[in-house]
Amino acid sequence: MKKILIIQQKMIGDVLTSTFLFEAIKKKYPHLQVDYLINAHTYPVVKNNPYIDNIVQLSPEDEKNIFRLLHFAKKNIHGKYDTIIDVYSKIQSNLFTLLSGAKTKVAHYKWYTTRIYNHRVAFISHDKDGTIKDRLRLLEAIFPEPFSANPPRIYLSAEEEQKGREFLTHNGIHPSKKLYMIGVLGSSPGKTYPLPYMAQLIDYVARHTEGEFLFNYIPRQRKEVQQIFQTCSPKTRERIHIDTYAPGLRDFLCVLKHCNAFIGNEGGAVHMAKALNIPTFSIFAPHISKAAWELFPNEKDRAVHPADYKPELFTKKIKKEELYQRFTFDLFEEDLLHFLQSTK
Template identity: 30%
Template sequence: MKILVIQKKFMGDVLVTSTILPLLKDKFPDSEISFLLEEKHAQILIENPYINQYIFFKDSFLKTLSEVKAQNFDIVIDLYSKIETGVLALLSGAKTRIGFFKNYTQFFYTFPVKRATKLKSKNTTFAIEHRLQMLESLGIDFQEAFPKIYLSKKERENAHKILSENGLSTDDNLVMLSTFGSSEEKTYPIEYMAEVINYISLCKPNSIILCNYMPFQKGLFEELNNKLSEDSKKLVITNFETKSLREFAAVTSLCKCLIGNEGGATNVSKSLNIPTFTIFSPQIQLIDWAWTSNSKMDRFLHLNDFVQNSDNYLDFKPTYFKNELREFLNKTIA
């Protein structure tokens, strides 16, 4: 049996989609699973043992369709469920086609799935459970499942090398910081993040803070660093950087915890089972992305937990969650 899973883009969506792969393999142990996505998002899936083949979207629809049709898939599961991928599923030749129900795409699928409006587990989210719903058409009942990132021995060895080049080792109390969000509106105000770092240094002066940020955010990091106390500056490794998502994941796997803005970094951390303290921006809801396989350690904070009916990030003052942060640090750092 040949199965095609489609999730075109976005790292977080691709990562969450991977939750269905082991369940498919368990149901159909002799199946070959292919994953169709944009090539730039594939690195999050490297080393995943449940994927037999990657197929990348081409520069034209017809080229992509030609490759999909040539594979003779038995089952297509379209997690992206847009017109483009719906047509791909319809024309793929697969007898079983599963996708999300929408007025304009339902005709592409043999099983159009209507998204559930209630969660079945307190540890999962709609982002996960809606994907797991796709499997019910194949006789796979709901069970908790979570994203997982797989690292190779070589990647782990390289992570140790990166630490060594910065005068660090796993004996240090390493704290990875998700310093900024992917956009300005998803970024915790810089002056507040400076307070968070100062509080970390006050609670755990024996910690070392690795600040993760994109190259285009270097100016923002310098602005943030200038706002830190002198004691905090001593704990922050200012010249630390990783060259790729895989390097970041490997280094994060050696840290005691990750703290900071919700987004790709926090999803990577949770997928590595590293304790994660997540600050959600006002427009992102906990019910969508606050999943955890480590509920005793992970913490998720949203503005509306403290200030109801506000969507102003400036209302989310660090003083509101200092107790939660201190408790988290005490659990993760000796």
Template identity: 25%
Template structure:
């Protein structure tokens, strides 16, 4: 095979869980060009990925820029598909283990005949996967199952990975050094989640941070989702982050503002252990192979636990993270540190 297209139109965590498949395709066909078609929300995840030849990014109408019309979005998308049709792909993988009619439509618009994906009952998929065709329970395992449609090689599932540039790492290091001095061990605490079930109170975070900083050379960087991250009308968590910082009353606790996924990746790279909720931020930290303690709410942990790195999951029968005690969280952090 010469040209292979992978389509993944979901969010940040989903694309992180697709990075082993991207690497696996390149290992199966070292001389092939691996292309990716994704939406603009998750594009920062795969920047600097050495296994991708070229990425095409389309924008959903609801994510259009303030000065961009819906018509402008659709014209921009049409131009992308004209480019894709000119490449002549040998195969396209709809890299979602559940049926996605929109991804199938995109594959057809790209002019690809050999389409691999989850069986949807709609004509057009040449290699249709039923539930029995997927291996394992985790999103990574199921997504990686698609590789067997184009290769019979026995390739082990790689880690999930993101690839910060040297410049991004250096910029984040300088930023951290200005915020925290004389700290040998850095905890990261990310306080945001789209789901109310995965949220912990500011007061609980303040107490756990006091325990984190009980050792003189331990510091904490506080992360949060800025305005518009979780949805176009989301106000962000800056106010909660500022409230948390005030409650901590320590010069070894600092707010680490981020304006992009790449800045968050750089900030996480500065941390040894990260406390956060299940979601895109957890998968990014896992892709950096960080030690993780994660609030899981009612998420299926067998399907979505961190794939790489050491981790502990905090989950209650109620699915409410507020039912997790400070002592339970601290015990997990103490075990993994």
């Protein structure tokens, strides 16, 4: 085994999470070449990672056209690797693996992977730390000894950190001010804490701190963000820089690095904050396993889930939308207060 390609496509949080595999391999086998195949839009979270030898980026144009996709595979994958570790384990990555010509191919067990991979690993992702264990088990299927996992990290240069400071100053946010990044929306409506409750949360943080607020969102989400903003109290609105948002993902990371905490919906932004060593308070959607996705828990990070406060609801047949409506802010406001006190 000399050259390894790890495949993890699509979601930013997944791409970032899987970077711990590179550190795990490189610390034991520094002589191995370990490359990463990702979607191009996720590149900012892996840029400058010292454990990744080469990053193979799949563009939207290549992904959407079957002929370009086949050309991409021939140019970037075929005959270049003796080992494929397919963390993504979906149809597209199956195709890449099939066309790779690699001798060793490992993926998670699915009914359609039988003929492609010679090592298939069953999921255990609903267990505690299951998301991490699932990935580690892919390595342990082909290496002779167990591996340990360190929390993923995002690597910003000194120049990038300075760029983030200058961006904030340019937008009227003084470095001496407490600054909270609020994840006001999830990656989908089903992963988004009810908007009126989120406004209550922001008002609560404003009452208990002297900080200012940035909202993490993209322009197409402006309508929902404006709804939350208008629901907040007038005093809170004075401290929200609603029109201040970074133009790109790497720019966002440069700004996030200077925040005192990230508070909001669980998802990719939470993982990014953790990877920058920023304290996080994350709100899990009812259908997302906290046990599996509260990655690398520690004293400075907190996470809440409806089952933490109303476990009896999960023994009944209740739609996830209704479960979220019953997850009122008062249930966890004391936990949020403890978090705010710990970040002072």
